[in-house]
Amino acid sequence: MFTNLILIIAVLVSYDYAPESRDLLLSQGKTWHILYLAALFLVVARLRFKNFARRIPQRSKNSNLTILDKLTVQQMLMAVVFFVSCLFLTPLKPFLLEIPIISKIPTLSALLALFMFLGFLIAVWHMAHPMYAKLGQTMVSRREYVRQQVMLVAPILIPWTGFYGVQDILLLIPGASWHGALMSATGQLIYLLVMMTALVLIGPRIVLYFWGCTPVPPGPERDRMEALCQKADFTCAQILRWPLFGGHILTAAVFGIASRFRYVLMTDAMLRMASPDELDAVLSHEIGHAKKKHMLLFLLIVAAMAPAGYLVWSALEIPVLYLSTRFVPMSMEAEQFAWFLNLAQGLFLVTFAVLYLRFVFGYFLRNFERQADLYVYEVLPSALPLVTMFRKIAFFSGRSADEPNWHHFGLNQRIDYILKCESNRLWIDRHNAKVKKSLMILVVVFVGTLVAQGALAWNGFHNRVRLGVTLAALEARPDGMEELDKAPSLLGDMYLAANDIEKAIDAYEKALQIHPDDALTLNNLAWTYATCEKEELQNPKRALELALRAVEISPLPHILDTLAESYYINGMYAQAVETQTRALKMEPDSKNRRIYQEHLDKYLEARDGLQP
Structure with a gap:
């Protein structure tokens, strides 16, 4: 799995x-x-x-x-x-x-x-x-x-x-204010908490339904397991038969985080072939996973992967951006160049995800399994029945007990460590301390990652670095600065990405003096005038003028979107709705359609608010 x-x-x-x-x-x-x-x-x-x-x-x-x-x-x-x-x-x-x-x-x-x-x-x-x-x-x-x-x-x-x-x-629920609230940072946090709660409460039931699990029937095995759960002060919703591959595999699991929505799973082979003492040891192992909060930690460790990956990419992106700007043909269209960088990011994140899960997640999986092995000592006087169970698993599976995998230690490795603990219980404390230290290091790295990402994003710092690297790469090209004249909006785009609005506007205006009919420059400058957060730099009339000229030259969806926004800031809400509807019908990209729909909802609310 x-x-x-x-x-x-x-x-x-x-x-x-x-x-x-x-x-x-x-x-x-x-x-x-x-x-x-x-x-x-x-x-x-x-x-x-x-x-x-x-x-x-x-x-x-x-x-x-x-x-x-x-x-x-x-x-x-x-x-x-x-x-x-x-x-x-x-x-x-x-x-x-x-x-x-x-x-x-x-x-x-x-x-x-x-x-x-x-x-x-x-x-x-x-x-x-x-x-x-x-x-x-x-x-x-x-x-x-x-x-x-x-x-x-x-x-x-x-x-x-x-x-x-x-x-x-x-x-899909209409309403710009609703969409804005849901997609805001606070809205996404609330949504995450609600969905995580739902996952904890109903997720296990849905999965177990698909797996076809049924309660272990009343009998000596069930009575013994329930008694052990009481002894260990462990609560679960149910002890279930796990029909994994016909129930012929010797295995068990605990599934779920919240105690009232948590389940213990036992295959028929485990119930049939484990001795009473071995069954106690196996159940104690699964209780150990729950007591040590391993399933919750699994989710958090996987969740830490995304911010870590994006932070590492933020560092690697700089040389990638420099080399691509330095050597990629300037004849490549802006959309193709952006997608080229996007592809590089995607390839890196796939590689990072595989390596992170294989080595970081795998490290914790192996050590959590050993920690669950050692939890047996907190329930039973000895873990030797777990050793005999491991030997049974090795014998009946036909696999080598010496062979580990990326998420479990080999059975002999687990047996050897348990035998060391039988002679000296200090090995239990050592392993628990190792796991605790590893988790603390992961938390420090994760918090540091979030702080570093915040620092990079603060006041457009990362985008300013990207701007400097791009300009340096262009200057290093023999044809670099000449090519900037052939791509009149490129410099303005870079300043805009770096949140240097004044220089972006100045670059776009100069570009229009050279190429007055460049639709991309007209569109980007119109959007900047229409949506600029600094009121002193906003220019609604100029935005509408530029957007109308851009649409005459190239009536593409993103340019119509700019025109609709220009109508909106000039109080022309009916025209904004009509234009945005055209853009939405023409746009095939799902992500852009969602954005355009949010804009349309905003314009509809403004238009309907004026109607009696």
């Missing part, structure tokens, strides 16, 4: 940065070319699994399982590569956004894309099943095996869909 988390986050970030315009694709691919890429992926995956199957008799069971696990993960990673290729080489995202209902609820487009990616993963699981069955790792049918793998993705998809989908639906 944790590997699925990495893959889905990588796909979501890639989709977010994929081009929404067909003009920005890296090739002239057609939508149906996705079928070619999918077919190529299936052929490659099929050949690799067939090659593995031919060599099964030549290796031991442990070796075969190790190689098969690696092969399956490699093919899942290859699925990410092929799917991202679909995003950047074919107009998949523009095609999805052209569907009427999706243009209003953008989360649906990402969800459809995720389902398509899930199709690649289903193909991998479908091919891997016969190999795992041959090696005795699954006793369920291929169809059930694939279904169970898909169900393991539910804890990732359900919260994400709920969080962003509900927000999209709320934004």
Whole structure:
């Protein structure tokens, strides 16, 4: 499940940065070319699994399982590569956004894309099943095996869909003031808290419904587990049977954060094959996860990934901006250049997310598991029954007990540490201190990240640095300053990004003296005059004059949006509504449509407020 988390986050970030315009694709691919890429992926995956199957008799069971696990993960990673290729080489995202209902609820487009990616993963699981069955790792049918793998993705998809989908639906409610309140910093914080509360309260029930969990029937095992929960002062909503892959896997879990909405899960194999003492030890381990707040910490550690990634990018962006400005042909259109930088940011954030989850998140997962192992000592006099349970798991799984993975220590590593604690309980305190210290370091880094981001954003400091770097790169080009004359609004754009409004206006006005009919310069200067926060720099009449000229030359959606804003600040609300409606009908980009709709709501409120 944790590997699925990495893959889905990588796909979501890639989709977010994929081009929404067909003009920005890296090739002239057609939508149906996705079928070619999918077919190529299936052929490659099929050949690799067939090659593995031919060599099964030549290796031991442990070796075969190790190689098969690696092969399956490699093919899942290859699925990410092929799917991202679909995003950047074919107009998949523009095609999805052209569907009427999706243009209003953008989360649906990402969800459809995720389902398509899930199709690649289903193909991998479908091919891997016969190999795992041959090696005795699954006793369920291929169809059930694939279904169970898909169900393991539910804890990732359900919260994400709920969080962003509900927000999209709320934004369909008309009203500029409502949209502004929801999208403000305070509104987003309130929304986050409400959705996190909903996730904690109802999220587990929804996931467990998809998993098909049912209560452990009354009997000695249930009575013993309930007695242990009382002894450990542990509250949960229910103890459930977990039908994971037919219940044949020896495993258990605790799911949920709030005590009354938390569940203990046990597979049938665990209930059937664990001795009473071993069952106590396994349950104590799961109670340890809850007592140490590991699930809440998981969410917070993943949440810390985004600000950390953006901060690192803020530093890396400077050399990227310099090199791209220094060497990218100036003939590249401004929109293409901006998308080029956006692509670089997207590639970095995908890489950062994978590395962060693999190493930082993986580090805490491994150490939280060990901390839960050691919590057994707070409930039971000895953790030796957990050792015998680990040995059973190793024996019946057929896997090497020496082999760790990125999110768990190897079983022998866990056994060795428990045996050290049996002889000297100080090792328990040492590990708990290690986890506490690691969490404190993470908190310090996270707070430092937020402070650093605030410092970079303060008074446009980061944008001023970007402006200086861009100008330095242009001066280093033999043709740099000459090319500025060919792109008259570029210097004004850079000053505007750096929040130097006076210099931006001056640069735009000078650019118009050289190229009086440049629609981009007319539009940007009109928008600056219309929306400038400094009242002394606002010029509503000049804004309307410039916007009208820009629309005559190039009646594109973003220029119509500027004209509508110019009408609005001049009190011409009916004209603003009419013009903004035209812009909204012409704009294919979902993000821009949302912004344009907010503007239209504002104009409608102003117009209707004047009517008796």
